[in-house]
Amino acid sequence: MIFQTSFYKSKNxxxxxxxxxxxxxxxxxxxQIGFDNITTVSDAAQAMQLANKDNFDFILADFDLGAGKNALQFFTELSQQALLRIGCCVLLTSAEPRRLxxxxxxxxxxxxxxxxPFSYVELEKRLAKAWSNRVKFRKVYQALRQHNYKTAQLELDPIINAKNSTSLLALRLMAEVLVAEGSYSAALKLYEQVIQQRDFSWARLGQAVATLQIEDFAAAELLLIPLLELDDIRxxxxxxxxxxYLRQNNIELAIKQLVELLKLDNSHLAAHSVIASSWLWQGQPDESSKYWQKLIQQYRFSAxxxxxxxxxxxxxxxxxxxxxKQSDFLTMLKKTVDALAMMPQKLINEQTEPVTAVLRARLMLLQGNIAQAKQQFLQLSAEKVVAEPAAILDMARLAFALGDIKNSEAYLSQLKxxxxxxxxxTGEYQRLSAEFLVKQELQLRTEIRQWNQAGMEQAQAGNIPQAISQLRQAFMFMPCNTALILNxxxxxxxxxxxxxxxxxAKLAMVALEFSNKTAANQQRLEQLLPQLPEMYFD
Known part of the structure; x- marks a missing residue:
């Protein structure tokens, strides 16, 4: 035994x-090794529930967990949600070699x-080594958890200089810390020094990534393409x-790489998101919609x-x-409401609830529930919990529709x-999405002005049905704009x-109650009301 039995008895x-x-x-x-506090589960979903409420010192997971997430995906999710204790050791097992x-x-x-298969002797040896390494790197990971990269570097220096079995891992960490803090040139130099000593695949990939980050795109491409032939890092x-390619706005070439990536990892969320959104960026919303629907059908209720x-x-x-069109509106609205309602309850949490709420508020507005939509907007604005590009635009659109131009401009500025x-x-996907959404919003506001102007011109020419069609289109996006309602x-x-x-007409009358009216607007309204058919007031 490497550690005393009493050591293992105290661990979960x-x-x-x-x-x-x-x-x-x-x-x-x-x-047999000495553990008393052992919790056993059969899949990642059960494990995730336990990880949310229990602190474990060791996690031992089979790589293949049947249907659902494998152990590596489970570990990644734990790390992203910061559910792992800094000192927790995670060991994966499998009957065949796996790429990490x-x-x-x-x-x-x-x-x-x-x-x-492995013996309890081999298992104890690996558990003890993992624990020893965790102890050595504890202060490093504590600093990284706080994004304190300078402290992490100071803690890594003596481990690297010790030139022992953990020095190589410390060197890998140091290079990634330099990348994380934006010291790309220093990271590139370190990767190149490692490659001079030994041709590690992680160092070659790191060299390519650092080269990409300093925006030497031609050199980065030359470094990355040969790595596609290496199975462990393909x-x-x-x-x-x-x-x-996304950084260079070459969407077509980027998609080709992501299609190949999905052949190796079909559950890669960022790859799916880029491909689905690329249809939208190219002006083909129906194709984008089909792709998202395919993902929902494929993964609904799965991990x-x-x-x-x-x-x-x-x-x-x-x-x-x-x-x-007006004739299709109610059918389309129901379809949209159903799409949001289709999301399983298990996906509602602190991160997704605000996004769900702002989308519901936008739908409330179209259903004529303007007071509820406004209340929801005020609550979300006060909490300031929306940070993802599409959700920021949702807030800008909601404020714009409610006639709150000041807040709408503030959210649009945040998006810009x-x-x-x-x-x-993921970062490149978010960047391109933000750029597309800003462009889309500015184009929409131009369209609204054009619809309003064309509508009034058609009305003056006596083409009332055409005028109504144009003004209705503008009204749908800006229902609480007083001048537009009056037109x-x-x-x-x-x-x-x-x-x-x-x-x-009834929606327009309700919207008037929530719009800001000048004295001239009020006078115009009073002149208009007697001219409207009584049916619109029922």
């Missing part, structure tokens, strides 16, 4: 293994990979090559179900509803200034009572 261990006989066998080994990511140790990486090389699928689909259908947290594939009411007052216009 989570064992994740989907095969019951193997689970029982490994639990027996752990008890070569970049990303800064965010934490599995401490060991154990090939089945997925990451494809991802970073796609990132490079890979994501709220972004439902949000993206809802936004596309909401835009199509706003631009639909949006900067991704990380310069990776619409003035136009429909020139026609006999029309049941097909009744709902729209």
């Amino acid at each position: 261990l989570l064992l994740i293994e989907d095969c019951e006989p193997v689970r029982a066998s490994i639990k027996g080994m752990l008890q 990511p070569v970049l990303g140790v800064i965010h934490g990486a599995p401490d060991a990979f154990i090939l089945k 997925p990451e090389a494809l991802e970073w090559l796609a990132c490079l 890979f179900d994501q709220p972004d699928y439902y949000f993206a689909l809802t936004r596309i259908q909401l835009e199509q509803t706003l631009r639909s 200034q949006f900067t991704p947290q990380k310069p990776d594939l 619409f009411l003035q136009t429909i007052s020139q026609l006999p009572a029309d049941r097909t216009l009744k709902a729209l």
Whole structure:
């Protein structure tokens, strides 16, 4: 025994293994080693629930966990949500060799990979080594958890200089810390020094990524393309090559890399998001909608179900509803409401609730529930919890529709200034999305002015049906704009009572209650009201 039995008795261990006989066998080994506090589960979903409320010192997980997420995906999710204790050791097991990511140790990486079958002696040896390394790097990971990169570097220096079995890992960490703090040239120099000593695949990939970050795109491409031939880093090389092409706004080449990446990892959320959104960026919302629907059908209720699928689909259908013909409006609106309601309850949490709420508020507005939509907007504005580009635009659109131009401009300014947290594939996706959304919003505001102007010109020319069509389109996006409402009411007052216009007319009258009216607006309204058919007041 490397450690005393009393050491293991004081530790909590989570064992994740989907095969019951193997689970029982490994639990027996752990008890033989000295563990008393052993929690066993069969899949990642159960493990995630426990990780939310229990603190484990060790997690031992089989790589393949049947249907749902594998152990590596489970570990990644734990790391992203900061659910792992800094000192927790994570060991993965499998009956066959598995590829593990070569970049990303800064965010934490599995401490060991154990090939089945193994003895309790081998298991104890790997557990003890993992714990010893965790102790050595504890202060490093504490600093990284706080994004204190300078302190992390100071803690890594003596480990590197010790030139022992942990020095290489410390060197990898140092290079990634330099990248994380934006010291790309220093990171590139360090990777090149490592490559001069030994041709590590992680160093070659790191060299390419650092070169990309200093925006030497031609050199980065030359470094990345040969890495596609290396099985152990091919997925990451494809991802970073796609990132490079996105940085250059070469969407077509980026998509080609992501299609290849999905052949190796079909549950890669960022890759799916870029491909689905690329259709939208190219002006093909129907194709984008089909892609999101395919993801929902494929992953609904599985471990890979994501709220972004439902949000993206809802936004596309909401835009199509706003631009639909009057005869199609109610059908389209119901379809959009159903798309958002389709999202499983398990996906609602502190991060997704505000996004869901602002989308609901936009739908409330179209349903005529202006007071509720306004109340929801005021609550979300006070909490300031929306930070993702599409959700920021949702807030800008909601404020604009409510006639709150000041807040709408503030959110649009926030979107224009949006900067991704990380310069990776997700970051590039967010950057391109923000740029597209800003462009789309500015174009929409131009369209609204054109619709209003064309509507009034058609009304003056006596083409009332055409005038109503143009003004209605502007009104759908800006229902609480007093001048626009009055233009619409003035136009429909020139026609006999029309049941097909009744709902729209009533919505306009309700919207007037929540719009800011000048004295001139009020006077104009008083002149208009007697001219409107009584049907519109029922």
